[in-house]
Amino acid sequence: MHDVAVVGAGPSGLLAAAEATRHDFDVVVFEEHGKVGVPDHCAGLLSVSGLDSLGLQPPNSVVQNAIVGAKIYSPSGHSLLIEREKREALVVNRSLFDQWLADRAEKKGVQIKTDAHVNKIVTDGQKYTLTLKSVGESIQSRFVCLAEGSRCQISQQLGFPSVPKSSKYPAYQFEIEGADIDPRHVEMFYGRKISTGFFAWVIPFGEGKARVGLASRDESKRRLKSSMKNHPVISERVEGAKIRRGLGGIVLVGKPIERTSIGNAVVTGDAAGHVKATTGGGVILGGVAARIAGQVIRKRLLKDEFEQGLDEYSAQWRAKLEREFRAMFIAQKFLTSLSDKGLDSLIHDVSEYRLLEVVEKSGDMDKQKRVLLELAKNPMAYIAGLKAIRYLSPLI
Ligand SMILES: Cc1cc2nc3c(=O)[nH]c(=O)nc-3n(C[C@H](O)[C@H](O)[C@H](O)COP(=O)(O)OP(=O)(O)OC[C@H]3O[C@@H](n4cnc5c(N)ncnc54)[C@H](O)[C@@H]3O)c2cc1C
Structure with a gap:
């Protein structure tokens, strides 16, 4: 019986595992590929x-x-x-970045098993049983963290919603x-x-x-x-x-899924839709949520609390990140609803109306809510937005 089983050795799974572990905990990460970080699929x-x-x-x-x-x-x-x-x-080499995260987690005591594709997960309410395809072996764990990326196959087996197809580009x-x-x-x-x-x-x-x-x-x-x-x-x-x-x-490019904790299982990273809808970037904010998942699991293990469940994880990431995700989702919807003329008008007006200064002052690559709120306070941003809206796309 493991204490924590993590599915997926991407940044989210590795950060959650490193946070959950302690020298006397048994935390294991299962990665389907032969090497962590390979193949990569990221701009870094x-x-x-x-x-x-x-x-x-x-x-x-x-x-x-x-x-x-x-x-x-x-x-x-x-x-x-x-x-x-x-x-x-x-700009990082994503393969090497993931391998560095894996080394870091291993130094903290996490076991990482490669060539270990999890193809089935079930629970009896007390523990989780994961079946590994490659060896046909089953393992058991008290807590599970599903960080399998956008595929969402394992999380769905436990009743979590999948990231909708319409959000996957x-x-x-x-x-x-x-x-x-x-x-x-x-x-x-x-x-x-x-x-x-x-x-x-x-x-x-x-x-x-x-x-x-x-x-x-x-x-x-x-x-x-x-x-x-x-x-x-x-x-x-x-x-x-x-x-x-x-x-x-x-x-x-969508929003986080509605439910990210059921019993002693959590979903994190791309599998939970923890991604900036405006850019598709998921390493940082997915990592922030994944660390919260690891911390809450660790707390439960330290106190031998197996009945409380992990809803605290959902509450914490929502308190910290939900408004950010929502603001970026709305911004993405607005941008994609504009025709080319609307985008031209908007980009032209941002420099014409000196809105660039607001962006440079309040902008943050990950937390874009602040700059959007600052722009919302600026009357020139309204004018730019209204001018752009004249060109809503006929295709939406
Ligand atoms: C072309 C491209 C460019 C991008 N550029 C950026 C960027 O510049 N910056 C940025 O922040 N984000 C970028 N992203 C997004 C970023 O790659 C993801 O948000 C990030 O990788 C999510 O991390 P994760 O750990 O949740 O999932 P993943 O990195 O997808 O890791 C999931 C891991 O789980 C494993 N796995 C899946 N199912 C199983 C299973 N059943 N059993 C065992 N293992 C399993 C997979 O093999 C994988 O290793 C980009 C994405 C793409 C496609």
Whole structure:
């Protein structure tokens, strides 16, 4: 009988496990792949403030680049530069980042089992029985933390809701080398011809190296290839560069699921929809919620409390993050409801009406509620918003 079984060795599972453990606890993480972090499916852009809030300082071997700002392109090519003096974000090698989190968890006493696909979970109300596909073996645990990513297959077996299909957008990304790219800025490209419901990105991760990606409601790979060929700025960025590899994945653009704790089981990370709807980034806020999950489980184990359940986890992450997730969800809905003319108008007016100063002053890559509230107080933001709303998309 284990004390805690975690399904999935992504950042959420590893952070929850590291938080739950103590030298005399038996905490085990099951990962279906042969190696933690492989294959990766991420651009690796993580805010410095978010990493600090998780108490994480990734070593130089994991960090590939430091970013000071973002350039946002409207459909007609108008651009906005949001920049701060300090390092705003790091670009990490996600495989190495996850492996570093795994080493960190193992040093705290967590066991990590790779090649261990959990394909079934049941409970008798006292304990959980997990069946591992590879060995056909079953294990038992008092507490479980489901951090299996956006697939949500195991969590559904315990009665948790799945992240809805409509919130899952296919994403594709190429890593290129030999590109003529400003290493200090990430670039984001909006427009319905590029992507429906999301955007394309260029994230530099070293001298001449960048991750060029795109998520969309449909056809992300085809759209990305087409943008790399035809978009005036993206095609310029990739000109003469060599494609080193391509990778696909799912980004989430919805809200957290309604229920994240049942009995002594919790769901966290992408599996719980703990993702910024505006960018699909889930490592930081998913990590914040995952740490809460680990802390609440640890508290129960320390006090031998097996009857109380883990609703405290749901209450705590909701108190800390729910309004953030909601604000980003509304912002994402607003942006995607605009036609290209509406987006052009909005991006143009943000610089015209000096709203960029508000964004630069109050903006935070992870906690976007504050900047949205500041903008909501600004009359010029209303004018910009109302002007943009004239161009609601006929497709919504
Ligand atoms: C193209 C792309 C770019 C992205 N870029 C960024 C970015 O720049 N910044 C950012 O913050 N986020 C980014 N994201 C999102 C980010 O990757 C996720 O939010 C993050 O990985 C979620 O972490 P997680 O631990 O919840 O899930 P995951 O990282 O998906 O980890 C889940 C793990 O569980 C394992 N697993 C699943 N089912 C089972 C099972 N039944 N048994 C055993 N193991 C199982 C999987 O193999 C996996 O290792 C990006 C996503 C994509 C697709």
